[in-house]
Amino acid sequence: MKSTSLIAFTTFACAASAFVIPQARDASSSSIDDTVVLNYALTLEHLESAFYTGALSNFTEDDFTNDGLPQWARGRFEQISAHEQAHVQLLSSALGANATQACNYSFPYTSPSSFAALSQLLEGVGVSAYAGAAQYVTSKAYLTTAAVILSTEARHAAWVAGPVNTENPWSGPFDTPLGLSTVYTLASQFITSCPSSNPSLPVKAFPALTFANASPGEAADVTADGVTAEGQYVAFFSGLSTSFVQVQNGQVIVPNATSLYAVLTSSNATADDSTITAGVAVLQFPFNSNGTFSSSTGDSSMNVKV
Numbered sequence: 321m322k323s324t325s326l327i328a329f330t331t332f333a334c335a336a337s338a339f340v341i342p343q344a345r346d347a348s349s350s351s352i353d354d355t356v357v358l359n360y361a362l363t364l365e366h367l368e369s370a371f372y373t374g375a376l377s378n379f380t381e382d383d384f385t386n387d388g389l390p391q392w393a394r395g396r397f398e399q400i401s402a403h404e405q406a407h408v409q410l411l412s413s414a415l416g417a418n419a420t421q422a423c424n425y426s427f428p429y430t431s432p433s434s435f436a437a438l439s440q441l442l443e444g445v446g447v448s449a450y451a452g453a454a455q456y457v458t459s460k461a462y463l464t465t466a467a468v469i470l471s472t473e474a475r476h477a478a479w480v481a482g483p484v485n486t487e488n489p490w491s492g493p494f495d496t497p498l499g500l501s502t503v504y505t506l507a508s509q510f511i512t513s514c515p516s517s518n519p520s521l522p523v524k525a526f527p528a529l530t531f532a533n534a535s536p537g538e539a540a541d542v543t544a545d546g547v548t549a550e551g552q553y554v555a556f557f558s559g560l561s562t563s564f565v566q567v568q569n570g571q572v573i574v575p576n577a578t579s580l581y582a583v584l585t586s587s588n589a590t591a592d593d594s595t596i597t598a599g600v601a602v603l604q605f606p607f608n609s610n611g612t613f614s615s616s617t618g619d620s621s622m623n624v625k626v
């Protein structure tokens with residue numbers, strides 16, 4: 321799979337103390353009302369819906385099994401596709417005339433297995449998007465809508481990661497909330513054009529951040545597109561924890577975790593729109609059921625740069 325940030329993987333073994341107050345991961349929330357939040361969610365649901373519709377129209381059940389995926393996988397992906405369409409319909413009807421419309425997309429998968437790898441990434445990002453945006457929802461009815469979509473996306477994410485891709489079905493005790501621009505950075509690389517009538521969202525896309533040779537607890541090479549990474553910090557998000565590691569000699573030590581989101585920041589203490597200079601990169605590392613990192617169980621397609 322060709323793309324631009326990395327999936328590598330893991331759980332912060334000891335990073336999370338008992339309770340951590342979630343940090344806002346956006347710089348400013350003043351322009352974010354319920355219509356904005358729902359349109360942000362709908363932007364992602366349109367993308368996911370198009371992703372599954374396109375892949376399922378291209379790949380037959382034989383294509384799935386010939387590529388080493390379980391025989392039953394395609395049928396379940398059909399169900400997921402229908403769920404994403406239902407999410408689009410629910411959010412669109414809640415937004416009425418304010419609903420943002422579908423865009424055109426381009427996804428970098430080339431086979432059923434690289435589609436399944438990208439599905440794992442998108443479902444995980446979907447969970448993190450809803451978790452990060454929850455704080456902006458003011459209507460209780462919309463909060464319920466968002467909660468039931470979030471939990472469904474989490475089931476998708478767990479099923480794709482576990483039974484289909486034989487990776488960890490979860491990352492740890494807490495999923496990871498992400499800021500709106502961080503999520504948009506991931507989504508925007510798949511969006512080629514949108515109707516000009518779509519409402520603009522208070523988000524921006526950051527330059528790409530790329531990891532190479534990443535393993536949990538080890539030094540990894542880090543580069544950023546058009547940005548000098550050296551001397552800046554990589555903020556690693558895992559669950560409700562954020563850790564900052566300075567880039568030295570082009571490298572950072574990656575925390576020992578199954579799943580991490582990483583952004584480059586100018587600050588060693590704050591990671592939000594005002595300090596993020598590149599990213600997000602997605603690092604997912606396969607750990608076996610005994611909690612042992614096992615690079616051999618991770619096929620190369622999981623080192624997807626997205």
Ligand SMILES: *[C@@H]1O[C@H](CO)[C@@H](O)[C@H](O)[C@H]1NC(C)=O
Nearest residue numbers: 374375377378427428429430
């Ligand atoms: C899926 O099929 C459509 C139409 O046949 C084609 O344009 C597109 O490139 C295909 N995508 C992939 C990933 O094969």
Ligand SMILES: *[C@@H]1O[C@H](CO)[C@@H](O)[C@H](O)[C@H]1NC(C)=O
Nearest residue numbers: 353355356414415416417418
């Ligand atoms: C459209 O959005 C505006 C601004 O948030 C809001 O006042 C209006 O009620 C919304 N209309 C619908 C149909 O939701």
Ligand SMILES: *[C@@H]1O[C@H](CO)[C@@H](O)[C@H](O)[C@H]1NC(C)=O
Nearest residue numbers: 422423424512513514515516
């Ligand atoms: C999507 O692509 C088609 C075919 O190139 C084009 O006709 C259409 O205008 C595009 N739609 C948007 C929303 O950009």
Ligand SMILES: *[C@@H]1O[C@H](CO)[C@@H](O)[C@H](O)[C@H]1NC(C)=O
Nearest residue numbers: 333536537576577611612613
């Ligand atoms: C990483 O965490 C796992 C599981 O807690 C542990 O077995 C392993 O020793 C840790 N590795 C490092 C390098 O700390």
Ligand SMILES: *[C@@H]1O[C@H](CO)[C@@H](O)[C@H](O)[C@H]1NC(C)=O
Nearest residue numbers: 553564566586587588589590
């Ligand atoms: C973080 O940066 C500030 C100045 O920007 C510095 O005073 C402080 O020592 C740094 N903390 C760490 C842990 O590097």
Ligand SMILES: *[C@@H]1O[C@H](CO)[C@@H](O)[C@H](O)[C@H]1NC(C)=O
Nearest residue numbers: 607608609610611612614617
């Ligand atoms: C987990 O540990 C048990 C007991 O040591 C062992 O029998 C089993 O094979 C291990 N499983 C994996 C996936 O390594």
